[in-house]
Amino acid sequence: MDKEELLTKLKEIVAPYTHDKDALATISPSTDFIKDLKINSANLVDVILDVEEEFDIEIDNLEMARMLNVGETVTIIEDKLKALDRK
Amino acid sequence: MIGNDIVDLSQAAKESNWKRTGYLEKLFTMAERFLIHVAKDPEVMVWLLWTMKESAYKAHAKETKIRTFAPTLLCCTNVVVHPTLATGNVFYQGKMYYTQSTLSEAYIHTIASEKTKVLSSLQLKISDYDESDSAYRSTNPASVSHHGNYLALIYL
Numbered sequence: 001m002d003k004e005e006l007l008t009k010l011k012e013i014v015a016p017y018t019h020d021k022d023a024l025a026t027i028s029p030s031t032d033f034i035k036d037l038k039i040n041s042a043n044l045v046d047v048i049l050d051v052e053e054e055f056d057i058e059i060d061n062l063e064m065a066r067m068l069n070v071g072e073t074v075t076i077i078e079d080k081l082k083a084l085d086r087k
Numbered sequence: 088m089i090g091n092d093i094v095d096l097s098q099a100a101k102e103s104n105w106k107r108t109g110y111l112e113k114l115f116t117m118a119e120r121f122l123i124h125v126a127k128d129p130e131v132m133v134w135l136l137w138t139m140k141e142s143a144y145k146a147h148a149k150e151t152k153i154r155t156f157a158p159t160l161l162c163c164t165n166v167v168v169h170p171t172l173a174t175g176n177v178f179y180q181g182k183m184y185y186t187q188s189t190l191s192e193a194y195i196h197t198i199a200s201e202k203t204k205v206l207s208s209l210q211l212k213i214s215d216y217d218e219s220d221s222a223y224r225s226t227n228p229a230s231v232s233h234h235g236n237y238l239a240l241i242y243l
Contacts, residue, residue: 017102041141042094042099042103045110045158046107049108049109052109061157064156064157065160066156068154068155
């Protein structure tokens with residue numbers, strides 16, 4: 001899966017929790033889930049659970065701590081898929 | 088430093104399914120999940136503990152400027168729940184925050200501070216939240232939280 005494909009999937013995942021639809025339309029690696037997309041912090045857990053389900057990966061607490069923006073999240077997913085040899 | 092957090096219970100019921108598999112495990116420690124499990128109203132306990140964590144996190148982040156998403160590192164202890172209020176402590180990164188919560192049918196609100204004195208002297212104002220009205224910003228609140236229909240402002 002290339003980066004663009006991954007970003008498209010992530011965009012679909014965050015869409016239902018996003019309160020700023022304009023920020024979603026211009027999503028980029030620097031987009032912050034809370035500051036830009038205005039995702040409620042209690043819904044960040046839903047984003048993480050959805051990512052785990054969609055990519056069939058497990059995200060530990062240390063990785064979760066870094067998942068505040070799109071770029072970090074894409075990196076974490078890529079690393080996981082690579083480690084599992086499912087890139 | 089001080090932090091506060093409000094959860095509009097009807098909004099939370101729409102936005103969050105805390106019964107979702109894996110949800111509580113990502114947010115709460117084992118001791119906290121036990122409190123939720125044995126609570127008379129588990130939903131109230133979920134959002135009480137969550138506002139405790141959020142308010143302590145905000146107080147900490149304001150001071151250190153460190154942003155992270157590590158809810159299980161914020162440990163709620165000594166949680167005492169009365170009918171309309173609750174108190175407790177949150178341990179986070181070697182600091183202890185005292186928390187004071189208001190429980191109502193419509194919302195749950197918590198304030199966190201490292202100093203109990205601050206908690207007893209501050210002024211709390213909870214009102215209806217209007218997205219188009221940002222006049223509250225010019226009133227210089229020490230801490231702001233809004234969720235759903237409610238806006239919570241703290242003045243020191």
